[in-house]
Amino acid sequence: MAWQGLIHKYGERMKLTPGANPVTLHEGNTPLIPAPDLAKWIGHGIDLHLKYEGMNPTGSFKDRGMTTAITESLARGSKAVICASTGNTSASAAAYAARAGMTCFVLVPAGKVALGKIAGTLAYGARVLSIDGSFDTALNLVRKISEDGDVDLVNSVNPARIEGQQTAAWEIVEQLGQVPDWLSLPVGNAGNITAYWKGFCSKPCLSPCSAACLQCPIGTIKPRLLGTQAAGAAPLVLGHPVDHPETKATAIRIGNPARWDEAIAALSESGGHILAALDEEIFAAYSAVARTEGVFCEPSSAASVAGLKKALDRGEIEAAGQTVVCVLTGNGLKDPDSATESSKGLIPTEATFDALRRSILENL
Numbered sequence: 001m002a003w004q005g006l007i008h009k010y011g012e013r014m015k016l017t018p019g020a021n022p023v024t025l026h027e028g029n030t031p032l033i034p035a036p037d038l039a040k041w042i043g044h045g046i047d048l049h050l051k052y053e054g055m056n057p058t059g060s061f062k063d064r065g066m067t068t069a070i071t072e073s074l075a076r077g078s079k080a081v082i083c084a085s086t087g088n089t090s091a092s093a094a095a096y097a098a099r100a101g102m103t104c105f106v107l108v109p110a111g112k113v114a115l116g117k118i119a120g121t122l123a124y125g126a127r128v129l130s131i132d133g134s135f136d137t138a139l140n141l142v143r144k145i146s147e148d149g150d151v152d153l154v155n156s157v158n159p160a161r162i163e164g165q166q167t168a169a170w171e172i173v174e175q176l177g178q179v180p181d182w183l184s185l186p187v188g189n190a191g192n193i194t195a196y197w198k199g200f201c202s203k204p205c206l207s208p209c210s211a212a213c214l215q216c217p218i219g220t221i222k223p224r225l226l227g228t229q230a231a232g233a234a235p236l237v238l239g240h241p242v243d244h245p246e247t248k249a250t251a252i253r254i255g256n257p258a259r260w261d262e263a264i265a266a267l268s269e270s271g272g273h274i275l276a277a278l279d280e281e282i283f284a285a286y287s288a289v290a291r292t293e294g295v296f297c298e299p300s301s302a303a304s305v306a307g308l309k310k311a312l313d314r315g316e317i318e319a320a321g322q323t324v325v326c327v328l329t330g331n332g333l334k335d336p337d338s339a340t341e342s343s344k345g346l347i348p349t350e351a352t353f354d355a356l357r358r359s360i361l362e363n364l
């Protein structure tokens with residue numbers, strides 16, 4: 001049967017209002033792509049796979065949590081939702097709200113959101129409120145205003161978000177036919193690392209999901225989690241909030257993660273590790289992912305690859321011969337500025353046969 005989204009596939013395994021009418025854009029079921037050339041770039045003999053979450057309907061993993069959050073909100077009879085966002089949450093909330101016939105308000109930090117994220121959010125008809133403040137300030141404001149009850153909060157402090165996002169863990173196990181040894185992901189507000197750990201710790205499914213999964217390993221075998229923050233926005237690595245987070249990886253430009261305690265618990269229970277990567281390291285990984293494997297993710301997503309390489313290079317983790325999944329959280333197309341700035345750019349070529357031949361020979 002054709003894919004009909006996460007609630008259709010996994011609804012029974014999630015804590016949701018029974019009988020609620022799913023609001024879905026057929027999210028999920030994203031590719032898990034083997035990445036042998038990127039594995040060589042990283043080194044250390046790992047077996048690497050990329051969970052390409054940029055293939056979700058609005059281009060990021062946020063759609064997994066938004067189908068559930070908006071479904072729940074609609075079932076409660078809400079007319080409007082609100083979120084703070086570094087861009088992807090707003091695009092996702094706006095799309096699912098449009099589908100549900102609800103009004104969507106988003107608060108974004110002025111000048112710190114990639115162009116394509118704002119464009120999508122506006123296209124879906126959301127009210128975009130741009131504030132002179134960080135994501136953390138925006139999140140505090142929307143948390144407070146949602147207490148009035150007029151608008152429902154759909155940031156990842158909303159438990160329905162985590163319910164939906166945990167499905168990525170289940171998909172990876174189905175696609176890989178096993179639980180990976182390591183799961184590597186970027187960490188911003190820490191909703192995603194919380195959700196993955198919940199998914200990996202949940203009860204096994206009752207019906208086997210694939211031939212490779214006849215003995216569902218979910219909940220018995222668990223991966224180790226590797227989290228990466230940007231060096232200028234690394235509260236979990238430093239052990240204290242960062243007042244003025246700075247990084248060009250804007251989706252993880254967060255100084256005080258809402259799910260701080262859950263992230264620390266997940267890291268420690270999994271025997272995992274968290275580290276900070278410099279923007280240079282994140283952007284080097286960003287280019288490497290696209291050039292070695294033909295997979296275009298956004299800079300923040302590449303933190304999962306940058307952190308993995310750095311942790312292996314420094315001997316902070318060991319993973320030779322082991323299976324590693326890097327979560328590529330968002331699609332590169334939404335951030336055209338980063339892509340053009342970190343490439344050689346266009347090659348001006350005269351419109352003649354000879355000039356074309358010269359350009360080709362010079363650039364072979």
Ligand SMILES: *Cc1c(COP(=O)(O)O)cnc(C)c1O
Binds near residue numbers: 060061187193
């Ligand atoms: C939201 C987001 C993150 C960070 O996820 P958290 O759940 O906030 O830790 C990372 N990458 C991208 C592309 C995102 O949109």
